[in-house]
Amino acid sequence: MSQVQLSSVSKRFNDTTAVDALSLRIEDGEFLILLGPSGCGKTTALRMVAGLESVSDGEISIDGEVVNDVPPRYRDIAMVFQSYALYPHLSVRKNVEFPLRQQKLSKAERDEKVNVALELLVLSELADRKPGQLSGGQRQRVALARALVRQPRLFLMDEPLSNLDAKLRLQMRADIVALQQRLKATILYVTHDQVEAMTMGHRIAVMNEGKLQQIGKPADLYNKPANTFVARFLGSPGMNIVAASLSGGSVLAGGAPIATTEHPDATAINIGIRAEDLVLSPDGLPCTVVLVEDLGSEVQIISDTQQGERVTVKCSPDSQRPVTGDTIYLRAKAEKIHYFDAITGERLYDLLPQDSAVAETVATNETSESA
């Protein structure tokens, strides 16, 4: 059993605030992803949970016990580092055994645990090699084996896949997910890669500038982003955001109606539309084509509105495609339009219901909104 609760946790370095009143809860057996651009405070948050950074404000508790002042060694956690942090002078076996040497175990017990961990990560045949003789993926597996050999109550992973090449990353992603399900491990996982977040996590907590933006299931975040930051950050490409107004049941963008709406008239709002929800049409939002990217299965048209907002459209490779410099007109599917306040960037209408999947999601949203 392990639950982690962060209550208004802040971290300040001199006069900069790295983490600002972060509240979230990790359930037992949950795979929670902390997602955000570099410098958003996600790694600092993770390091506070690990005990490698002190907490400036707020409380971190594990299984109900406040651990703010508990040294890392007594928190019963394991951490996987981006750089792996393997000991180059020790063999794979010794590396994996390293955390066990601090526990009062007999040699036989240690060997047994090490063998189980090595087998789990398909490392048995490499047990006598030194890290220098391993590939990046193998090193990463050793780092994972070293983390799980101790059967800690919480795993912390700091961008563990970002040093791997794209293909290997895909493989390791699946491996980690399978491992998590098998061990029912509780994992707090930090990444800046939204694809990793979408595919791996049970829930995602999006952070920006030290603040929690939204927390929820990947699909909820994708379909109902709480603000323009989350909208832009999730998805590939991120959501298109353009200035618009609502008038007489129409959504007007770039002076032209692009869809119908049931919402009342409004000015100074932003609308968000995903690239796959835009269609080329004889009229609508006029955009100038900047680049046409053929990805094989689909074509991405990157264009700019007259106001200079970047808009990406996905269409099928069979359709007629424009060339750079052409003017295209875009319309959107009415039910796929997201409305945001132009000033605050917060989502308007159609918010996630209050009784949404996870109660604390809402609670933390409220906390962050009021903060």
Next chain:
Amino acid sequence: MASKHVRRARVNKVVRYAVLTVFAIIIVFPLYIVFLDAVLSNSQIATTPPTLFTFHPHWNNFAVAWRVGGVSHYLFNSILQTSIIVMAQLVTSILAAFAFAFLDFPFKRTLFVIMISTLMIPFEVTLVTNVQTVSSLHLFGSTVGLVIPFLATGTGIFLLRQAFMQIPKEMREAAVIDGYSNMQFLRRVAVPLARPGIAALAVFSFLGAWNQYLWPLILTDNNVSIRTLQIGIKSIGGGVDSANVQIAASAIAVFPLLVILIFFQKHLVRSLTAGAVK
């Protein structure tokens, strides 16, 4: 075209080796003379032009130096003081360097600057105060007095701090999370990883301690029994007729250095060029 390049490369190689050979001779020649004179008779040493080879080495010179000249005793003293200094310098340098590299404590920067500044003070400058200190501690003429100023070294601390700072921060954090104390991390990770630097320090410290002259000369002035080999050589015989025995004693003094240099030259070169190339 190609053959021209090949020829030029070959000429370059010949020139390079010729230059290196000349340098090697310049460096090796004095050593050769020491070992040669050590097995000549006194009359052979004094000849002009000097004797450059002999078919009848007087190996007996070594025996005389060893037994009559007291080299065996001096050698023991030298080994003793050198071992103490090397061991002590390794221990103090490792501990201090670890603190400077990994720990946070008040006045860390200030202390580091003070420590570094000791590198710039020649030993001769502190000689008088050192003599006074050692005398007032009643250690003058004792083995403890002989080694006490050299138990810690700024150079060693600096060298090992650099070596420790090469160790990624994450490695220490991983060990911290796994419950390793500073000393355990030092023993299991930091020291093994800094081994090349530590080996280099051991050699430098050995060379320094072994070749000491001024301090032992002053300190053993009133106590022959703790005299080191470097000082002892001077007092063997002392006249022209025992020059060959003195040189034999010098040869004995040089021998350990040669052995160490030959065995550790790779380490030494690596530590001096560390960081120059990845």
